[in-house]
Amino acid sequence: MKIRFYNARIMPLNNNDKGCPIITGELHTNGSKISYVGKPVENVESVESFESFDREIDCKGNLIMPGFKNAHTHSAMTFLRSYADDLPLQEWLFNQIFPREDKLTPDDVYILTKLAIMEYLTGGITSCFDMYFFRDSIASAAVDTGYRMALCGAVNGGAENAKTLAREYQKFNNYNELISYQLGFHAEYTTSLELMKEVARLSRNFKAPVFTHNSETEKEVAECKERHGKTPTALFEDLGMLEYGGGGFHCVHFDENDMNIFKNRGLWAVTNPGSNTKLASGIAPVWQMQKKGINLAIGTDGPASNNCLDMFREMFLVTGLQKIREKDAAVCDAQNVLIMAAKNGALAMGLVDSDCLSEGKNADLIMIDLNQPNMQPLNSIASNLVYSGSKSNVKMTMINGKILYENGEFFIGEKPEDIYRKSNEIADRLR
Amino acid sequence: MKIRFYNARIMPLNNNDKGCPIITGELHTNGSKISYVGKPVENVESVESFESFDREIDCKGNLIMPGFKNAHTHSAMTFLRSYADDLPLQEWLFNQIFPREDKLTPDDVYILTKLAIMEYLTGGITSCFDMYFFRDSIASAAVDTGYRMALCGAVNGGAENAKTLAREYQKFNNYNELISYQLGFHAEYTTSLELMKEVARLSRNFKAPVFTHNSETEKEVAECKERHGKTPTALFEDLGMLEYGGGGFHCVHFDENDMNIFKNRGLWAVTNPGSNTKLASGIAPVWQMQKKGINLAIGTDGPASNNCLDMFREMFLVTGLQKIREKDAAVCDAQNVLIMAAKNGALAMGLVDSDCLSEGKNADLIMIDLNQPNMQPLNSIASNLVYSGSKSNVKMTMINGKILYENGEFFIGEKPEDIYRKSNEIADRLR
Numbered sequence: 001m002k003i004r005f006y007n008a009r010i011m012p013l014n015n016n017d018k019g020c021p022i023i024t025g026e027l028h029t030n031g032s033k034i035s036y037v038g039k040p041v042e043n044v045e046s047v048e049s050f051e052s053f054d055r056e057i058d059c060k061g062n063l064i065m066p067g068f069k070n071a072h073t074h075s076a077m078t079f080l081r082s083y084a085d086d087l088p089l090q091e092w093l094f095n096q097i098f099p100r101e102d103k104l105t106p107d108d109v110y111i112l113t114k115l116a117i118m119e120y121l122t123g124g125i126t127s128c129f130d131m132y133f134f135r136d137s138i139a140s141a142a143v144d145t146g147y148r149m150a151l152c153g154a155v156n157g158g159a160e161n162a163k164t165l166a167r168e169y170q171k172f173n174n175y176n177e178l179i180s181y182q183l184g185f186h187a188e189y190t191t192s193l194e195l196m197k198e199v200a201r202l203s204r205n206f207k208a209p210v211f212t213h214n215s216e217t218e219k220e221v222a223e224c225k226e227r228h229g230k231t232p233t234a235l236f237e238d239l240g241m242l243e244y245g246g247g248g249f250h251c252v253h254f255d256e257n258d259m260n261i262f263k264n265r266g267l268w269a270v271t272n273p274g275s276n277t278k279l280a281s282g283i284a285p286v287w288q289m290q291k292k293g294i295n296l297a298i299g300t301d302g303p304a305s306n307n308c309l310d311m312f313r314e315m316f317l318v319t320g321l322q323k324i325r326e327k328d329a330a331v332c333d334a335q336n337v338l339i340m341a342a343k344n345g346a347l348a349m350g351l352v353d354s355d356c357l358s359e360g361k362n363a364d365l366i367m368i369d370l371n372q373p374n375m376q377p378l379n380s381i382a383s384n385l386v387y388s389g390s391k392s393n394v395k396m397t398m399i400n401g402k403i404l405y406e407n408g409e410f411f412i413g414e415k416p417e418d419i420y421r422k423s424n425e426i427a428d429r430l431r
Numbered sequence: 432m433k434i435r436f437y438n439a440r441i442m443p444l445n446n447n448d449k450g451c452p453i454i455t456g457e458l459h460t461n462g463s464k465i466s467y468v469g470k471p472v473e474n475v476e477s478v479e480s481f482e483s484f485d486r487e488i489d490c491k492g493n494l495i496m497p498g499f500k501n502a503h504t505h506s507a508m509t510f511l512r513s514y515a516d517d518l519p520l521q522e523w524l525f526n527q528i529f530p531r532e533d534k535l536t537p538d539d540v541y542i543l544t545k546l547a548i549m550e551y552l553t554g555g556i557t558s559c560f561d562m563y564f565f566r567d568s569i570a571s572a573a574v575d576t577g578y579r580m581a582l583c584g585a586v587n588g589g590a591e592n593a594k595t596l597a598r599e600y601q602k603f604n605n606y607n608e609l610i611s612y613q614l615g616f617h618a619e620y621t622t623s624l625e626l627m628k629e630v631a632r633l634s635r636n637f638k639a640p641v642f643t644h645n646s647e648t649e650k651e652v653a654e655c656k657e658r659h660g661k662t663p664t665a666l667f668e669d670l671g672m673l674e675y676g677g678g679g680f681h682c683v684h685f686d687e688n689d690m691n692i693f694k695n696r697g698l699w700a701v702t703n704p705g706s707n708t709k710l711a712s713g714i715a716p717v718w719q720m721q722k723k724g725i726n727l728a729i730g731t732d733g734p735a736s737n738n739c740l741d742m743f744r745e746m747f748l749v750t751g752l753q754k755i756r757e758k759d760a761a762v763c764d765a766q767n768v769l770i771m772a773a774k775n776g777a778l779a780m781g782l783v784d785s786d787c788l789s790e791g792k793n794a795d796l797i798m799i800d801l802n803q804p805n806m807q808p809l810n811s812i813a814s815n816l817v818y819s820g821s822k823s824n825v826k827m828t829m830i831n832g833k834i835l836y837e838n839g840e841f842f843i844g845e846k847p848e849d850i851y852r853k854s855n856e857i858a859d860r861l862r
Contacts, residue, residue, distance in 0.1 A: 078807070082814030086750075086764040119804035122823065277751035278818065280760040308805050308819030313747065319517075320708035320748075321755075329711040333517040373550035374739050374822075376509070376851045377858035383513030387709065388739030391805075392553065392823035420807045427808035 001054050001401060003029045008059035009370070009381070012037055012357040013066055013343045020335045020382045027064055028053075029363040032177070032401040037357050063368040063381060066356055067126025067397060068311035069345025071270040072249040072299025074132045075116035076109040077101075079427045080304035089217070089279050097304060100430045108430075109134040111422045113141035118416060119309045120147070121405035123391040124366035126398075129211075129270075129299065129349040131184060131249075139172060139179050145412040146402050148178045148364060150349035152211050155195065156186035162198035169206060178400060182350055183246070187213035188224050188232040200241035207244050209350070211268075212236070214248030217281050221253045233258035242267060247348060249299060252276055252284040259285070259292055268295045268348040273317035274308070275301030287322040287331045296340050297348040311341050315386045334386035367396040432485050432832060434460045439490035440801070440812070443468055443788040444497055444774045451766045451813045458495050459484075460794040463608070463832040468788050494799040494812060497787055498557025498828060499742035500776025502701040503680040503730025505563045506547035507540045508532075510858045511735035520648070520710050528735060531861045539861075540565040542853045544572035549847065550740045551578070552836035554822040555797035557829075560642075560701075560730065560780040562615060562680075570603060570610050576843040577833050579609045579795060581780035583642050586626065587617035593629035600637060609831060613781055614677070618644035619655050619663040631672040638675050640781070642699075643667070645679030648712050652684045664689035673698060678779060680730065683707055683715040690716070690723055699726045699779040704748035705739070706732030718753040718762045728779040729772050742772050746817045765817035798827040 006026040013020060014037075028036040077097075084096035104112075109132065120128060127148035130138055135151050142149035151172050153165045165183060172181035183206065185191050185199050203210045214232050215221050224232045234257060236242055242261070247268030251258075254269075262269055271284045290296060298318060300309045318340065319332040346355040346364075354364040370378065374388045397405040404411050437457040444451060445468075459467040508528075515527035535543075540563065551559060558579040561569055566582050573580035582603050584596045596614060603612035614637065616622050616630050634641045645663050646652050655663045665688060667673055673692070678699030682689075685700075693700055702715045721727060729749060731740045749771065750763040777786040785795040801809065805819045828836040835842050 078804075080810075081808065081819060082765075082811040085811070085814050085818060086761050088759065088761050092760065115804055115807060122804060274747075274751075277755055278760065280754040280758050282758075283755060303819070306818070307814070308821070310805070310819075310821065313744070316705075316744065317751075320705075323711040324708055324714060324752075327711050327713075328519065329523065329709065330517050330519050334513075371847070371851065373509075373546055373553060373847075373851075374741070376546060377512065377855040379511075379858055379862075380513040380516070383516045383738070387516060387737070388512060388734070388741075390739070390741065390822050392821065416802070416804075420802065420804075424808040427810055431810075 001031065002052060004053045004056040005059050005064055006040065006056065007061060009061060009063045010037060010357065011063060011065040011381070013339060014356040014358040018335065020338055022063070022381060027357060027365070029398070029401045032363060034357060034359055034361050034363050036359060059367060062370050062395060064357070064365055065368060066342045067364045067366045067399070068124050068341050069297065069349070069351070069354070070120065070125045070128035070300050070309065070311065071268070071297035071345040071348045072272055072301060073128050073130055073309065074302030075128065075130050075138065076104070076112035076132050077302035077304040078112045078115045078423060079108070079430060081307045083304065083427070085307070092279070103430050104134070106134040106137045108426045109137040110141050111419060111426060113138050114145060114412070114414065114419050115423045116303065116309060117141060117145050117147045118410060118412065118419065121397045121410065122394060123310045123312065124368070124394040124397050125309065125311055126364040126366065127346065127349070127351055127354055129345070135168060135172065139175060142178055143176050146178070146399055146404050148351065148354065148399050150351060151179065151181045153182065153184035154186050155199070156190040157192055157195055162195065162202055165199065166202055169208065180350060182211055183208050184211040187220070188235060189220050196239055196241065200239045203241055203244055209244050209246035210241050211246050212248060214251055215253045215258065216250035216276070218253050231255060231258055233261050237261050247295070250276065250281070250284065252282045254285055259289055259294060262289070262294045263292050266295060268297055270297045270299045270348060271318060272299045272301040273321050274306040274314055277317065277321070278307070279305055283321045283325045285325070286318060287326050290332065290336065295344065295348065297345040298341050310391055312389045312391060315341050319386060334380070334383045337386050338382050363398055363401040365398050366394055369393045369395045432462065433483060435484045435487045436490050436495055437471065437487065438492060440492060440494045441468060441788065442494060442496040442812070444770060445787040445789040449766065451769055453494070453812060458788065458796070460829070460832045463794060465788060465790055465792050465794050467790060490798060493801050493826065495788070495796055496799060497773045497785070498795045498797045498830070499555050499772050500728065500780070500782070500785070501551065501556045501559035501731050501740065501742065502699070502728035502776035502779045503703055503732060504559050504561055504740065505733030506559065506561050506569065507535070507543035507563050508733035508735040509543045509546045510539070510854060510861060512738045514735065514858070516738070523710070534861050535565070537565040537568045539857045540568040541572050542850060542857060544569050545576060545843070545845065545850050546854045547734065547740060548572060548576050548578045549841060549843070549850065552828045552841065553825060554741045554743065555799070555825040555828050556740065556742055557795040557797065558777065558780070558782055558785055560776070566599060566603065570606060573609055574607050577609070577830055577835050579782065579785065579830050581782060582610065582612045584613065584615035585617050586630070587621040588623055588626055593626065593633055596630065597633055600639070611781060613642055614639050615642040618651070619666060620651050627670055627672065631670045634672055634675055640675050640677030641672050642677050643679060645682055646684045646689065647681035647707070649684050662686060662689055664692050668692050678726070681707065681712070681715065683713045685716055690720055690725060693720070693725045694723050697726060699728055701728045701730045701779060702749060703730045703732040704752050705737040705745055708748065708752070709738070710736050714752045714756045716756070717749060718757050721763065721767065726775065726779065727771050728776040741822055743820045743822060746772050750817065765811070765814045768817050769813050794829055794832040796829050797825055800824045800826045
């Protein structure tokens with residue numbers, strides 16, 4: 001399939017300069033890849049096989065940009081959306097969430113992940129870094145819909161151990177072009193020291209990065225200090241787990257030493273402001289990390305704790321909460337936040353061919369409708385995206401060269417109403 | 432025009448009980464009013480003139496609810512959206528905003544208000560409390576599009592004085608069924624003591640409430656204390672300005688005495704979390720006010736400081752920021768926030784016939800598409816609206832019995848592309 005997008009504004013994010021420059025021109029895809037990004041093609045014959053496009057889309061001045069990357073989520077928790085809100089964290093997690101998760105089946109996770117994928121598509125999120133169980137179901141849901149998914153290991157003892165992690169690492173990194181896998185464990189507070197040591201050994205064996213929940217709550221950090229005499233980050237460093245990179249999800253309660261370790265190891269701090277807000281976990285020191293040059297990406301966290309899977313909300317919260325935290329309206333400008341959301345997330349989860357728009361990169365891209373009142377006037381498109389953008393502006397979402405969502409319609413191999421019906425049946429059964 | 436909405440879920444918000452109960456049934460409108468809300472009509476002949484509906488809309492199980500009420504905004508500031516973000520407040524206001532506002536013409540304000548109205552319609556906001564200048568232009572834009580607008584006086588000396596306020600009060604409260612007017616002045620820090628005393632006299636003459644910006648920033652409160660030895664709220668109380676009610680916009684830096692005055696006088700605290708976040712003004716003590724029983728409503732503030740006019744964002748921020756402020760995930764539950772956004776705002780701005788859905792009330796209502804992934808499963812529709820809702824869920828917006836927005840199309844008497852073009856011309860001219 002060869003597709004031509006013309007009459008477009010294009011924000012390629014394909015250099016490391018500051019800012020988000022926009023060109024006027026066109027973009028072509030060939031199969032799963034981008035084959036051209038540049039000026040309008042004036043002389044049609046000059047482009048080899050130009051006449052062979054399967055589809056030509058007049059963008060009418062709308063914006064083509066890389067899709068958003070959701071660098072931390074638990075997709076299948078869709079069944080718990082709006083199930084138990086406005087509760088204290090401990091009651092929420094231990095009395096409401098965990099008992100219901102125990103009853104999930106692999107078939108449930110398959111459907112619930114599909115529901116999340118639909119939501120990602122409506123908001124222009126073209127890949128996500130998914131940490132949940134029944135990973136075969138997650139991978140199947142992604143492949144069957146055409147979605148790009150980086151799976152994150154989530155061992156925490158119990159039935160899963162380091163062997164699980166090693167087996168899955170090899171399996172899912174040789175599974176399908178849409179699927180990849182990174183080493184990971186749930187969190188310090190749910191994982192034994194022995195298992196964390198095995199994860200560290202595995203990381204060195206595979207020369208692979210390691211990801212985990214890190215310093216989401218004050219309680220987590222305080223209890224880790226009681227157990228181990230140091231913060232989670234310092235513990236992971238001392239266990240030799242960070243030599244090949246990786247990162248932490250949340251990173252809310254970080255001290256100076258934690259930040260220095262993240263900086264020195266080139267780790268990714270994935271911030272989750274929607275979830276940290278709704279669960280009253282606090283405001284991560286994103287601006288402090290940004291000033292230090294720490295790698296930053298953004299995640300929605302799962303739909304039970306956010307409750308939506310919407311990068312527009314997260315972008316506003318990233319900058320807005322830093323402005324509140326630092327009492328300074330100038331911190332965390334829109335362009336940097338946009339780069340975190342649309343480019344950095346791909347690098348964090350190892351999707352180095354989905355980070356930007358240039359020849360040879362994966363065709364993971366979205367069209368933003370600028371002809372809606374919240375995007376007018378066009379003083380600054382980057383600011384509009386971060387400060388007034390909405391999923392209602394997402395006209396089209398393409399992954400791996402295939403259009404999976406366009407003008408409100410899904411092209412994912414199963415009818416939306418069937419996915420809704422099955423999801424409600426699961427929610428009813430587990431209530 | 433008589434319209435029948437059937438096969439609907441309906442959230443009438445028509446009682447003062449806690450919660451947001453939903454019924455299954457239908458709603459009829461007759462001209463500008465609601466003529467029926469209730470169970471499905473089984474026997475068609477039993478409803479007088481049932482056959483005379485001009486249109487019957489199958490809601491397919493989607494939700495009909497009162498429109499959102501934007502209880503504080505400066506609509507025409509659309510031209511400054513994304514113009515000067517990420518700047519310190521003083522530089523933003525004095526070097527970027529004020530000089531450009533000085534160049535606005537009445538014709539500009541007419542177009543820029545129309546652009547804002549379009550955005551309100553896409554997000555299901557059916558009325559707003561608009562504080563800006565060139566109020567003839569604002570009123571014309573509202574009447575010409577069919578929008579319900581409560582104008583808020585904004586005297587602050589200069590060309591406008593108490594006589595302006597008195598004249599406008601009488602004029603705009605007898606202007607058009609869509610237009611109303613409340614006494615108001617800009618803020619303590621921009622208004623002389625003499626003028627505030629005149630406003631107080633006017634309030635007693637008309638037996639009318641008074642509205643103003645109040646305690647938005649720490650600086651504002653500190654300087655008021657220096658000038659007058661008391662907080663803005665205490666000053667207004669001592670000037671005898673609050674005897675007939677009214678309220679304050681922002682109310683971020685309130686002390687115990689301020690809250691007691693608001694409680695005792697039955698004043699409205701209008702919170703603006705998007706703006707307070709983006710301008711680093713702080714987090715208002717909404718939960719403290721809610722516990723005291725203070726009347727609460729929600730506003731977007733103007734599009735230069737937010738930058739979008741979206742009640743879904745504001746609702747999430749109201750509860751989310753309180754959870755952060757109080758370090759408690761249980762505060763400010765979704766149903767209370769929804770009532771603030773969809774019902775209370777009308778009462779705050781004096782639109783007592785637009786607050787809820789029942790026979791004889793104004794037909795100011797919206798249809799929410801539940802068949803989108805962010806609204807599934809249907810564990811709790813109120814929670815879904817507050818925590819995962821988006822303007823993309825707004826299928827239809829009706830004001831005063833007329834559908835002004837439906838399935839992405841506007842019915843406002845002027846073409847969207849013309850409003851966009853003119854708005855960009857204004858933005859370019861004033862840049």
